[in-house]
Amino acid sequence: MTLTEEKQIAKPVGLGVIGWLRWGWRTLTSMRTALILLFLFALASVPGSVFPQRNVDASLVARYYANDPVKAEWLDRFWLFDVFRSPWFAAIYLLLFLSLVGCVLPRTLAHLKEIRRKPPAAPRNLLRLPHHDEFTADLTIAEAAATLRKRRFRVETGPDWVAAEKGHLRETGNLVFHVALLVLLIAVGAGGLYGYKGNVLVVEGDGFANTVAAYDRYVPGASVSAESLEPFSFKLTDFQATYIGPGHEKVGQPLTFSATLSVKDAPGAADRVVDLRVNEPLDVNGTLTYLIGHGYAPVFKVTDGKGQVAYEGPVPCLTSNTSTYESECVIKVPDARPQQLAFLGRFLPSTLPVGEEWISVFPGAANPTVQVWPFAGDLGLDSGEPQSVYDLSAHKNLKPLGTMTVQPRPLAVGEALDLPGGAGKIEFTGVKEWISLQTTYDPGRMPALVASIAAVLGLVLSLTIRRRRVWVRMTDGRVTVGGLSRTEGSNFTDEFAEIVASLNPRSGVSDDR
Known part of the structure; x- marks a missing residue:
């Protein structure tokens, strides 16, 4: 052999693409x-419940931006406000799906072959097994x-031996658990593909029709069209x-929320x-359609400088204090003349003066007022x-009307504020409430529920059932019993002793079970 040939043999061979x-x-x-x-x-699902x-x-996302815009921008770069639509979540989802398919299919085929296979014949020397016993008896x-x-053993017999085995449900439960996870992933994927979600805010007395244009925010699945929506409607x-x-x-904590709908x-x-x-x-x-939030919508009437009613109706306010339901709202009046008007409002459900300030002391509308x-x-x-x-x-082109005090005197229901310079007036005429709703359609919801139940049952089977084998050999009136547990860490001693006692007529133990 030449030196060149030796170098070729010693050179390691790469794996290659395949x-x-x-x-x-x-x-x-x-x-x-x-x-x-x-x-x-x-x-990866944890940030979806944190943010x-x-x-x-x-x-809530908009409020997060208002409170800390720099932090919110960085969180948004990593999709933490859209966790379940993020590319990194989708990558984990798809890899897990492929991994489970690759795990489950070969194991299922192997398990089906194992179930059809008969218990193996008895070894020649049963006394070498971890669990064994021998006694004299006239046993056939x-x-x-x-x-x-x-x-409940599966039994196979030979000329002078009996082989028994049970515990296949352990692996069956394990496979059921993994198949259920696959079904759960498919159900979640089907929900994302053919389902949709929508959020809407509805004020008392207003209605809603389940159309794309009616939603404040609408998130359809990839295969959802406007015609896919269920054509229902309701009035709050x-x-x-x-x-x-x-x-x-615990004064002020909520007890019940109830919205009456005409559907x-x-x-x-x-x-x-x-x-x-x-x-x-x-x-x-x-x-x-779920009830997910509520708040107050004070009713205003705005008269412009020409004496015309430029706006009249409720204005939804965003809650700034969830314990007392102090709320903030904005009123925009583009139809006012001779100039457009706008108002910032602070709604106080149960108003109480504290020095030169006013606060709300209770979330219920016991004494509603508005600062404007x-x-x-x-x-x-x-x-x-x-x-x-x-x-x-x-x-940037809006200018304050009059002196902007930190705490203007609040308006009670029925009171009005005359605007400086003859610009008009704003009147606080009443209080309504609004609710925020989330409408969802998820075709994978029931399959996901069934898969979750199956996963729990499969996990219980895989954790509680043990795989074990028992052999009985009879030779010249001597009965030898051997046992083997095929589940690591399981205790087969007590059950094996019961089996030996039931096989031995002299033990007096009945084999009825």
Whole structure:
């Protein structure tokens, strides 16, 4: 052999493309990788409950931006306000799905073969097994087989031996658990593909129709069109909230929220009254509408400098203090003349003066008032730029009307504020309440529920059932019994002793089970 030939033999051979693909597939489909991905999947879901999500409540995200815009911008770069739509969450989801498929299919085929396979014949020397016993008895093969069958063993007999086995349900439960996880992932994917979510704010007395244009925020699945929406509608006739009253250490905490809806399941259908409560959604052919929030909508009447009513109606306020429901609202009056008007409002449900300030001491509307700060100028509605109905900070051309005091005297219901310079007046005429709703359609909801139940049952089977084998050999009146547990860490000693006692007629133990 030449030196060149020796170098060629010693040179290591690379895996190549096919080899690396096989290695990657084996690594991805290993049980260790599946467990790591399952842990990462659960860990990646945590930010979805820590940070507000746009598809649940966009107003909370907007408030997060208002309180800390720099931090909010960085969080948004990492999709932490849209966790379940982020590319990194989708990557974990798809890798977990592929890993489970690669784990489950080969194990299922192997398990089916194992179930059809007969228990192996008895070893020659049963006394070498971890569990063994020997006694003298006039025991036949048929009697030993019948005894083991009563204990729900699968039995196979030979010339002088009986083989028995049970515990296959352990692996069955394990496979059911993993198949259920696959079904759960498919159900979640189907919900994201064919389902949709929408958020809307509705004031008492107003209605809602389940159309794309009616939503404040609408998040459709990839295969959802406008025609896919269930054609129901409703009117919010009343909303009631109760709170713990004075004299209790938890005064002000909410007790009940209830919205009364007049619902039409389809155009032309008869009205039905629905009492909508938290965690008790409106269900119209699988489309669920949840009550997720509420607040106050004070009613105003704005008269401009020409004496014309330029605005009249309720204005939803965003809650700034969840314990007392102090709220902030913005009123924009683009039709006012000779100049456009705008107002900042601070709504106090139960007003109490404290020195030169006013605060709310209770979330219920026991003594509602509104503090108003008026502005005049160009609202910029003709610029084409989108603007928030809850914010005036972007309007640079608005000027304060009069002296802007930190704590203006609040207006009670029926009182009015005359604007300086004859610009008009604003009157506080009443109080309504609003509710925020989330409408969802998820075709994978029921399959996901069934898969979750199956996963729990499969996990229980895999944790509680033990795989074990028993052999009985009869030679010249001597009965030798051997046992083997195929589940690591399980205790087979007591059950094996019971089996031996039931096989031995002299023990006096009945084999009826």
